[in-house]
Amino acid sequence: MEENQSIIGPIIRMSLILMAVCGLVYPAAVTGIAQTISPAKADGSLVYDENHNVIGSELIGQTFAGDSYFHGRISSIDNNGAGSGSNNYAPSNEDMLKRTQESIEEWKKNNPETPISEVPNDLLTNSGSGLDPHISPKAAYAQVNRVSEAAGIKQSELEKLITKHVQGRELGVFGEERVNVLQLNLDLKNMLNE
Template sequence: MKSNIIPAIKLTVATIVLFCGIYPAIIWALAQFTPSGGKGESLTVENKRYYANVGQNFTQDKYFNGRPSAVEYNSASSAGSNNAMSNGEYLTTVQARIDTFLIHNPAVKKSEIPVELVTASGSGLDPDLSPKAALVQVKRIAAARRIPEQQLRQLVSGHIQKPFLGLFGPENVNVLRLNVALEKL
């Protein structure tokens, strides 16, 4: 028994040192080389500070809507819904989101709605959409703001972020940055 306990204690101490000390220190040091110094991407609009790397709740028809949030966009309690695709409550929630989207976007067919506009992300705080999810909203925003659709499509195209090094991850559009640019039009 003694021959098993001592190695287990040594392994426990080694992993605590590694994962509670060395690894966080390395990640913190690397974060210091980012443009924001590891503090997150922030935007200041009308003397109010917003974080571009945390999803925001835009509900008015004149704005691009982001992904729904399972935590009501509360970054202190980041989490997904943890409901399975077969869960009745989850299906009811998604159907309600689809119905709401179709009411506000009558020109869009149900089959044209990108899944990310009616399902929450794993963190519940995803700040980005695919270009397709942003473009499907253009007609509604053009009508609400009385702006030509082509001008809005160009705005979306100008805010598409390419994959890191052209390889890692999909193209996406940051909803907060897009809506700030929309307000400047």
């Protein structure tokens, strides 16, 4: 019994030391290093308007309404990044089939000049997290006709804008080329306001 009591003190002291190191010192050090090296990324890659108001993040997809803007992927969370994730439906799931069919019908209604066979899957399905801010370049180019007509901007100008926003693969080999929809639409908004 005395042996057990003699090891309780060191166990409590070690627990307190580890809680302080792992719960306070380490997080504070990592946060300090991140804020020093890359403060914008450490703060969530926030995007500000001309009045310095936060309008979004480069890392979280947003829903854009209106034909004069490029649309991103379908979101399972409707602009609320608090709960990321997507329903893990199989391709044969009835809810998944219904949602996909609704996406196809909405595409046909909003983009009648672009055949559904030419629409990339990323415009009809959501990402695994439901937060993906990117679409493929092909998905952006597929929307040019609609955006051009609604915004009154030449298709060639929109194609140049998309090309400007194409981000390459990570380190040249990982992932796919992609376009950040928020950044693309902010530049498009600037073009509309000129």
